[in-house]
Amino acid sequence: MELSFDSYGIKKMEDRKRRAFINSLSGFKSLNLIGTKNRDGQTNLAIFNSVFHLGANPALMGFIVRPDSVDRHTLSNILETSYYTINHVNKHIYKEAHQTSARYDTSVSEFDATHLTTEYKMNFSAPFVKESVIKMGLQFKQRIDIELNGTIIIAGEIQHVHCPKQCLAEDGFLNIERAESIAGIGLDSYHTTQAIERLSYAKSDKELTPIISNYSE
Amino acid sequence: MELSFDSYGIKKMEDRKRRAFINSLSGFKSLNLIGTKNRDGQTNLAIFNSVFHLGANPALMGFIVRPDSVDRHTLSNILETSYYTINHVNKHIYKEAHQTSARYDTSVSEFDATHLTTEYKMNFSAPFVKESVIKMGLQFKQRIDIELNGTIIIAGEIQHVHCPKQCLAEDGFLNIERAESIAGIGLDSYHTTQAIERLSYAKSDKELTPIISNYSE
Numbered sequence: 375m376e377l378s379f380d381s382y383g384i385k386k387m388e389d390r391k392r393r394a395f396i397n398s399l400s401g402f403k404s405l406n407l408i409g410t411k412n413r414d415g416q417t418n419l420a421i422f423n424s425v426f427h428l429g430a431n432p433a434l435m436g437f438i439v440r441p442d443s444v445d446r447h448t449l450s451n452i453l454e455t456s457y458y459t460i461n462h463v464n465k466h467i468y469k470e471a472h473q474t475s476a477r478y479d480t481s482v483s484e485f486d487a488t489h490l491t492t493e494y495k496m497n498f499s500a501p502f503v504k505e506s507v508i509k510m511g512l513q514f515k516q517r518i519d520i521e522l523n524g525t526i527i528i529a530g531e532i533q534h535v536h537c538p539k540q541c542l543a544e545d546g547f548l549n550i551e552r553a554e555s556i557a558g559i560g561l562d563s564y565h566t567t568q569a570i571e572r573l574s575y576a577k578s579d580k581e582l583t584p585i586i587s588n589y590s591e
Numbered sequence: 592m593e594l595s596f597d598s599y600g601i602k603k604m605e606d607r608k609r610r611a612f613i614n615s616l617s618g619f620k621s622l623n624l625i626g627t628k629n630r631d632g633q634t635n636l637a638i639f640n641s642v643f644h645l646g647a648n649p650a651l652m653g654f655i656v657r658p659d660s661v662d663r664h665t666l667s668n669i670l671e672t673s674y675y676t677i678n679h680v681n682k683h684i685y686k687e688a689h690q691t692s693a694r695y696d697t698s699v700s701e702f703d704a705t706h707l708t709t710e711y712k713m714n715f716s717a718p719f720v721k722e723s724v725i726k727m728g729l730q731f732k733q734r735i736d737i738e739l740n741g742t743i744i745i746a747g748e749i750q751h752v753h754c755p756k757q758c759l760a761e762d763g764f765l766n767i768e769r770a771e772s773i774a775g776i777g778l779d780s781y782h783t784t785q786a787i788e789r790l791s792y793a794k795s796d797k798e799l800t801p802i803i804s805n806y807s808e
Binding site for chain 2: 547
């Protein structure tokens with residue numbers, strides 16, 4: 375049976391229910407841990423389900439911050455220091471990743487609270503997550519304030535990328551499923567994935583064919 | 592073995608390879624078909640892997656358009672008419688969904704070219720995709736131009752939602768996996784999902800517990 379909700383039906387939902395419902399509607403979400411440091415050197419780690427691809431050349435990523443949320447340290451640290459890391463959540467660390475969304479005292483690093491391990495690479499100032507397999511260092515580029523609802527998009531440029539050799543296909547495709555990265559629904563649901571197939575570049579006068587990825591193992 | 596790429600290594604990648612690589616890095620992507628009509632009534636349908644949750648109250652979704660891409664009809668139709676639909680891609684229609692990314696003549700609707708079926712609901716002017724199980728009608732709210740790379744974010748408010756009753760948990764969580772919605776990597780890879788679990792709201796002084804979803808079937 376199909377349910378239909380109009381805008382009145384959505385508005386009159388109880389707040390927490392609407393929040394869970396609307397958060398499920400955009401489709402599967404990326405799950406990443408964003409690592410930062412403030413200018414006193416205190417580390418911070420927070421899970422985000424809103425990291426998105428903004429462009430490949432220059433290599434840009436965006437993510438969304440709600441200023442009233444527990445993400446506020448991530449935002450203030452990035453605005454203070456300009457540097458941050460994005461680390462894929464994988465199936466071995468999803469509980470620790472979820473736990474970073476708790477409100478901790480300012481003096482507590484989520485790295486310590488969740489037993490995820492800081493890792494420093496290539497003289498980059500922001501902390502990576504050792505247990506994460508695919509990770510990037512980024513430099514802050516632009517803050518975009520969305521007047522509609524007071525959210526903020528943070529756009530940054532990728533400075534370096536770390537990933538397993540056996541996940542990178544010769545054509546540049548990175549098989550994040552092989553790295554056991556996972557996907558999310560809504561605010562609290564965690565999902566592994568199973569590849570169906572890759573499809574060839576679509577043309578109006580040609581049939582689609584599967585792409586077989588070649589990995590140089 | 593871990594590979595590392597710095598910004599120079601990323602810049603010197605061949606264009607198509609960099610595009611595939613950077614597009615894989617944000618994590619799993621939502622897969623949606625956006626349905627529009629121009630003012631002459633011609634329908635258009637295009638796959639997007641960039642639809643994201645922007646806010647729950649009001650219920651807002653965003654997505655990203657590259658002005659030089661084949662998505663241009665989606666953008667111009669939304670700016671012309673203000674209304675559009677977002678339809679989840681599921682495992683039964685991913686090939687048709689992928690095929691909508693081909694460049695068709697202006698006179699050809701992607702609905703006709705791919706044999707996906709237009710569906711009109713609740714007097715909403717934009718076409719839904721009949722074969723999609725979870726779908727929304729949206730009203731255009733704001734265009735946000737990203738100076739960094741010329742991309743555009745289109746933000747819209749959800750006007751109505753259609754979903755199967757057996758996917759909606761009592762707490763508002765919508766189990767899009769039950770509706771066979773799928774996830775993507777990069778530009779061309781399609782993936783089904785398998786739930787691990789839902790986790791309770793994180794608190795600094797409590798252990799996480801699984802949430803068992805109750806469906807009123």
